[in-house]
Amino acid sequence: MGELTKIRAPKRKTKHAGVDKADLPLGQILTGDCVAAMRKLPDASVDLVFADPPYNLQLGGDLNRPDGSHVDAVTDDWDQFDSFALYDKFTKDWLTECRRVLKPDGALWVIGSYHNIYRVGAILQDLGFWILNDVVWRKTNPMPNFRGTRFTNAHETLLWASQGEKSRYHFNYRAMKTLNDELQMRSDWTFPICSGGERLKDDAGHKAHPTQKPEALLYRVLLATTEAGDVVLDPFFGTGTTGAVAKRLGREWIGCEREAVYRKVAHARIEKELPLDESALATMQSRKSQPRVAFGAVVEAGLLKPGAEIFDKKRRWKAKVRADGSVECGKETGSIHAVGKNLQNAPSCNGWTFWHYEDGGEVKPIDAARGLYLLAAED
Amino acid sequence: MGELTKIRAPKRKTKHAGVDKADLPLGQILTGDCVAAMRKLPDASVDLVFADPPYNLQLGGDLNRPDGSHVDAVTDDWDQFDSFALYDKFTKDWLTECRRVLKPDGALWVIGSYHNIYRVGAILQDLGFWILNDVVWRKTNPMPNFRGTRFTNAHETLLWASQGEKSRYHFNYRAMKTLNDELQMRSDWTFPICSGGERLKDDAGHKAHPTQKPEALLYRVLLATTEAGDVVLDPFFGTGTTGAVAKRLGREWIGCEREAVYRKVAHARIEKELPLDESALATMQSRKSQPRVAFGAVVEAGLLKPGAEIFDKKRRWKAKVRADGSVECGKETGSIHAVGKNLQNAPSCNGWTFWHYEDGGEVKPIDAARGLYLLAAED
DNA sequence: GTTTTCTCTGAATCCGCAC
DNA sequence: TGTGCGGATTCAGAGAAAA
Numbered sequence: 001m002g003e004l005t006k007i008r009a010p011k012r013k014t015k016h017a018g019v020d021k022a023d024l025p026l027g028q029i030l031t032g033d034c035v036a037a038m039r040k041l042p043d044a045s046v047d048l049v050f051a052d053p054p055y056n057l058q059l060g061g062d063l064n065r066p067d068g069s070h071v072d073a074v075t076d077d078w079d080q081f082d083s084f085a086l087y088d089k090f091t092k093d094w095l096t097e098c099r100r101v102l103k104p105d106g107a108l109w110v111i112g113s114y115h116n117i118y119r120v121g122a123i124l125q126d127l128g129f130w131i132l133n134d135v136v137w138r139k140t141n142p143m144p145n146f147r148g149t150r151f152t153n154a155h156e157t158l159l160w161a162s163q164g165e166k167s168r169y170h171f172n173y174r175a176m177k178t179l180n181d182e183l184q185m186r187s188d189w190t191f192p193i194c195s196g197g198e199r200l201k202d203d204a205g206h207k208a209h210p211t212q213k214p215e216a217l218l219y220r221v222l223l224a225t226t227e228a229g230d231v232v233l234d235p236f237f238g239t240g241t242t243g244a245v246a247k248r249l250g251r252e253w254i255g256c257e258r259e260a261v262y263r264k265v266a267h268a269r270i271e272k273e274l275p276l277d278e279s280a281l282a283t284m285q286s287r288k289s290q291p292r293v294a295f296g297a298v299v300e301a302g303l304l305k306p307g308a309e310i311f312d313k314k315r316r317w318k319a320k321v322r323a324d325g326s327v328e329c330g331k332e333t334g335s336i337h338a339v340g341k342n343l344q345n346a347p348s349c350n351g352w353t354f355w356h357y358e359d360g361g362e363v364k365p366i367d368a369a370r371g372l373y374l375l376a377a378e379d
Numbered sequence: 380m381g382e383l384t385k386i387r388a389p390k391r392k393t394k395h396a397g398v399d400k401a402d403l404p405l406g407q408i409l410t411g412d413c414v415a416a417m418r419k420l421p422d423a424s425v426d427l428v429f430a431d432p433p434y435n436l437q438l439g440g441d442l443n444r445p446d447g448s449h450v451d452a453v454t455d456d457w458d459q460f461d462s463f464a465l466y467d468k469f470t471k472d473w474l475t476e477c478r479r480v481l482k483p484d485g486a487l488w489v490i491g492s493y494h495n496i497y498r499v500g501a502i503l504q505d506l507g508f509w510i511l512n513d514v515v516w517r518k519t520n521p522m523p524n525f526r527g528t529r530f531t532n533a534h535e536t537l538l539w540a541s542q543g544e545k546s547r548y549h550f551n552y553r554a555m556k557t558l559n560d561e562l563q564m565r566s567d568w569t570f571p572i573c574s575g576g577e578r579l580k581d582d583a584g585h586k587a588h589p590t591q592k593p594e595a596l597l598y599r600v601l602l603a604t605t606e607a608g609d610v611v612l613d614p615f616f617g618t619g620t621t622g623a624v625a626k627r628l629g630r631e632w633i634g635c636e637r638e639a640v641y642r643k644v645a646h647a648r649i650e651k652e653l654p655l656d657e658s659a660l661a662t663m664q665s666r667k668s669q670p671r672v673a674f675g676a677v678v679e680a681g682l683l684k685p686g687a688e689i690f691d692k693k694r695r696w697k698a699k700v701r702a703d704g705s706v707e708c709g710k711e712t713g714s715i716h717a718v719g720k721n722l723q724n725a726p727s728c729n730g731w732t733f734w735h736y737e738d739g740g741e742v743k744p745i746d747a748a749r750g751l752y753l754l755a756a757e758d
Numbered sequence: 759g760t761t762t763t764c765t766c767t768g769a770a771t772c773c774g775c776a777c
Numbered sequence: 778t779g780t781g782c783g784g785a786t787t788c789a790g791a792g793a794a795a796a
Contacts, residue, residue, distance in 0.1 A: 058771045065767090066786045068725035074769050084504060114513040114538075115771060118504065121497025125463060133530045134493040136515050138567050139768090144787040145563060147772035148552040148665070151512045151539075151603075152788080154565035156769080159493075160530075173527040184524060186533035188517050188567070193768060196791055211769050224530075509771080544771080552786090563787070666785060667773085673783095716783060729784050 019045040026252045034235035034256035038097040047230035049098045049108040054079040055116045074210045107169045117157045129161040136188040208265045209239045218245040240266025247273045296325025303369040310355040398424040405631045413614035413635035417476040426609035428477045428487040434495035486548045490537045508540040517569045554662035570595045588618045597624040619645025626652045675704025682748040689734040
């Protein structure tokens with residue numbers, strides 16, 4: 001079993017000795033300006049930066065909806081810059097510091113809108129960062145353009161960049177493909193804006209932060225470009241979405257935030273967050289870094305009993321598990337992949353994600369059983 | 380009544396005398412480098428620029444480094460700084476020339492990918508252009524990422540910018556809303572890439588141009604931001620998608636293209652293109668472009684009689700119509716708009732849709748009476 | 759309890775002519 | 778160049794309130 005453990009270990013190149021995590025302020029929100037705060041961190045100590053900097057919106061007067069109600073705009077001091085030059089300097093400063101604290105094979109994400117993202121992108125390139133993708137967050141429910149003067153501004157842009165052209169950044173290709181129903185994950189992601197129960201409120205019931213990002217966005221970012229145990233730094237921590245999702249996904253986090261109010265809200269929020277258990281995380285592992293597991297071995301181990309019923313998500317087909325790890329559905333018999341493929345008349349089928357089973361009243365893909373198997377194999 | 384008809388014509392401001400179109404090389408493809416070619420055009424002569432600049436750094440042999448030294452683009456081994464600086468200079472040059480030939484209320488579109496669009500966007504802002512939207516072209520059928528190393532690069536970005544913050548760019552809001560099934564057109568557009576019969580082939584059957592854009596994209600751009608008769612300039616004409624769609628939509632066009640092969644293909648293509656007839660070109664017009672009608676004129680015409688009662692939809696307020704077109708509600712008197720605004724204590728009010736009247740037992744907004752007035756005026 | 763209607767709100771560079 | 782004012786302009790989703 002020792003061999004499985006070895007194979008399973010995250011396949012991160014450790015060419016660079018790295019910093020002892022004990023020397024890092026993990027799970028802490030550093031106070032003050034983010035550039036000053038980051039100076040306290042050692043070189044090459046962080047696996048990923050996620051940054052949601054001020055957008056430098058340059059708003060005119062008030063704006064009303066057609067029904068006369070007033071739009072609550074982002075007019076906070078932290079978003080005010082007197083010129084592009086000042087914004088550029090600010091951007092260059094924090095990006096430079098991020099570059100220093102990032103490991104050579106680390107990566108950086110920045111989110112922005114057309115107001116700032118072109119400046120950020122150009123500066124990023126000037127500093128030597130290498131853009132890997134620009135990703136579009138399509139909002140299902142953007143604020144309309146109330147005056148009918150432009151296209152509805154229905155998206156924001158994320159930049160994903162490595163330290164340089166040759167750096168060996170980390171990308172969980174398989175996890176993304178699985179998440180996207182066995183199609184390659186595209187550069188356009190569709191999520192609603194953060195509202196409802198997820199939107200943090202202050203004591204008076206007002207939104208705690210004007211620009212809180214949806215957790216689903218961070219979830220995908222962290223799942224795609226980090227492994228459990230990695231250190232994620234967020235220089236503009238706000239109300240701590242990055243920290244909350246990092247904790248849930250078993251990643252370490254460090255935040256920087258100037259405003260005491262936001263820090264307080266973030267601490268309370270993250271305190272409540274519960275990490276997912278390891279089996280749930282295991283299903284998200286990249287296939288490349290996992291040993292191949294035969295379905296038969298899972299059956300053999302008793303995680304799915306011979307005779308058990310498995311079914312596709314929509315329960316259009318049911319199949320019976322046989323002792324040798326083959327499955328049977330009417331006249332079709334064979335491997336989980338072959339039967340799934342033939343039933344759907346599809347060119348191929350990933351049986352691990354196609355077939356599901358019930359475990360304690362819950363429907364799970366049989367991939368979860370494989371996760372449990374691997375977990376057990378580690379001991 | 381001819382006067383009303385005249386007022387109805389599209390309301391383009393001609394504050395600036397403008398250039399006689401006869402002095403422009405309409406329907407021509409200018410040869411040579413686009414900056415040199417554009418120098419032949421007069422100032423403020425073009426309504427719209429659509430540009431699809433190259434984003435690789437192989438720009439040809441006629442470029443110089445910022446220090447003036449000559450560069451052989453194909454063989455020179457640039458460092459990253461040099462190549463970005465060179466690309467920036469190139470970008471600044473052609474954008475500056477576009478800015479000169481554009482009318483003060485003209486606008487510019489640029490399309491690009493993450494390789495170049497951040498540089499273009501930042502330079503555009505530095506030159507004084509005012510970004511109106513960034514628009515994402517989502518490809519329904521992008522090329523997959525074969526090596527599984529990144530997200531599928533499934534989109535390109537268009538920037539739409541006016542000459543400056545205060546400039547009065549043109550936007551066919553109603554036409555876009557109609558095109559999008561009566562919902563505001565969003566900043567993300569979904570089209571397939573250019574392929575099949577639309578993709579131009581050379582004599583050997585190979586694609587004539589590596590980055591031919593789909594006509595649907597240009598169709599939407601031109602429909603959204605130009606009127607029939609407007610002059611559209613494309614500094615990187617390629618195989619002439621802009622020209623073909625412009626001709627079809629009854630817009631004038633000017634192209635610049637260095638490569639004789641592309642010019643030849645473009646000419647042949649545009650030659651075959653047929654303009655839509657005028658009735659097909661008609662688009663939904665905004666209320667803004669309709670003639671202004673005084674409420675008094677509606678009263679005068681007898682469509683609403685002095686002394687008649689008007690009320691808001693929920694009948695919270697009632698007002699009396701007076702002979703001069705003012706209305707009275709308790710202590711409030713004045714225009715339909717001012718009284719509606721004051722009663723609701725709102726920042727503004729459109730009296731035409733706020734106030735209602737009864738006509739044959741039916742409740743209608745007084746806007747319906749305006750409609751009748753305009754209908755009568757057309758005869 | 760259930761269904762329907764109303765109300766509120768979200769990173770927004772959000773008017774233009776006449777005087 | 779500023780000021781006044783006519784009047785054009787909104788989508789999805791959550792939650793509360795009403796039916």
